[in-house]
Amino acid sequence: MIQIEKLRKTYRGRGRELTAVDGVDLSVREGEIFGVLGRSGAGKSTLLRCVNLLERPDEGRIEVAGRDLLALSGGELRAARQGIGMIHQHFGLLSSRTVAGNVAFPLEVMGVPRAERAARVDELLDLVGLTEHAGAYPAQISGGQKQRVGIARALAGRPKVLLSDEATSALDPETTASILALLRDLRDRLGLTVLLITHEMDVVKRICDSAAIMRDGRVVESGTVRELLLRPGSELARDLFPLPAADVRPGTTVVDVTFEGDAADRPFVSSLARTYAIDVNILGGAVEEVGGTRIGRLRIELPGDPDLNAAQLAHLREAGLTVEVHPSPGTEVAA
Numbered sequence: 001m002i003q004i005e006k007l008r009k010t011y012r013g014r015g016r017e018l019t020a021v022d023g024v025d026l027s028v029r030e031g032e033i034f035g036v037l038g039r040s041g042a043g044k045s046t047l048l049r050c051v052n053l054l055e056r057p058d059e060g061r062i063e064v065a066g067r068d069l070l071a072l073s074g075g076e077l078r079a080a081r082q083g084i085g086m087i088h089q090h091f092g093l094l095s096s097r098t099v100a101g102n103v104a105f106p107l108e109v110m111g112v113p114r115a116e117r118a119a120r121v122d123e124l125l126d127l128v129g130l131t132e133h134a135g136a137y138p139a140q141i142s143g144g145q146k147q148r149v150g151i152a153r154a155l156a157g158r159p160k161v162l163l164s165d166e167a168t169s170a171l172d173p174e175t176t177a178s179i180l181a182l183l184r185d186l187r188d189r190l191g192l193t194v195l196l197i198t199h200e201m202d203v204v205k206r207i208c209d210s211a212a213i214m215r216d217g218r219v220v221e222s223g224t225v226r227e228l229l230l231r232p233g234s235e236l237a238r239d240l241f242p243l244p245a246a247d248v249r250p251g252t253t254v255v256d257v258t259f260e261g262d263a264a265d266r267p268f269v270s271s272l273a274r275t276y277a278i279d280v281n282i283l284g285g286a287v288e289e290v291g292g293t294r295i296g297r298l299r300i301e302l303p304g305d306p307d308l309n310a311a312q313l314a315h316l317r318e319a320g321l322t323v324e325v326h327p328s329p330g331t332e333v334a335a
């Protein structure tokens, strides 16, 4: 649904150059919720603003719903942008207008006739659960309700794509959960494709089907959340399951074992200990519900160096577990 290829955007000013997006490729499938994560300054907002051409990239290609956005101009571009809604961290509501007036605003800009506009505003407010607050002003409603207005306004042009710029960052955890549930529900009911940027792991855990991590303007990993969690060395897995720094003692093997669904219910630690008559030390672990599946990660310590534990590691892999061995001290390659 969204195809981004070799996207580059450099900001120039006062003799300085800063490449905020540096050759990004990204593919978002129709109907999925795709999260872009990364530290402040990684280039997430710039990337998002390029997708609806609030920012014009220097190079690359952006295809949304089969249309090459950078090749469009005038009316065609306006129509394509109407098919892309956007919600913001600080809501961006007009304080002098009521809730209904804020939702009506984009419809006025689009030239929708008054009677049709009123019916559409009612429909949109119903969609986000704000019918009873139609006459309230932004100052009279909560942050969560303000974001619901923002969502209703973004959906005014019946977009197929919704962009979300840290939409829940200014909200408390409970309100965040309700806004995320609303986004997922709207995706299901309206068949939306959602591209969101966030620095909150909870957002990824709760609603993202796929994710990408950005650093210094580049995508360093991307894929479905499940794929990334089970991929050895994945940063997303490390961030979602924070474990203490691995302190590998000489003569031991420290292994991170990632398991999902059924495998979470099998006693693989005791099976390993029994089969090889060894003591297995548990160093840490976490189990999380991710996208409706239980995924867990356990850090265990086995006696003996890794090369003496080949059979034990194979035993874990054969049980369908993802196995990542920490290097022993002294095995790191000198830079």
Ligand SMILES: Nc1ncnc2c1ncn2[C@@H]1O[C@H](COP(=O)(O)OP(=O)(O)OP(=O)(O)O)[C@@H](O)[C@H]1O
Binding pocket: 011, 012, 018, 019, 020, 038, 039, 040, 041, 042, 043, 044, 045, 046, 047
């Ligand atoms: N309009 C601009 N002019 C100049 N530099 C900019 C502009 N917008 C962003 N930048 C710079 O580009 C880099 C990427 O910024 P961007 O806002 O895309 O990152 P981000 O990952 O979204 O971070 P944040 O969450 O802090 O917004 C930063 O170094 C930022 O200072």
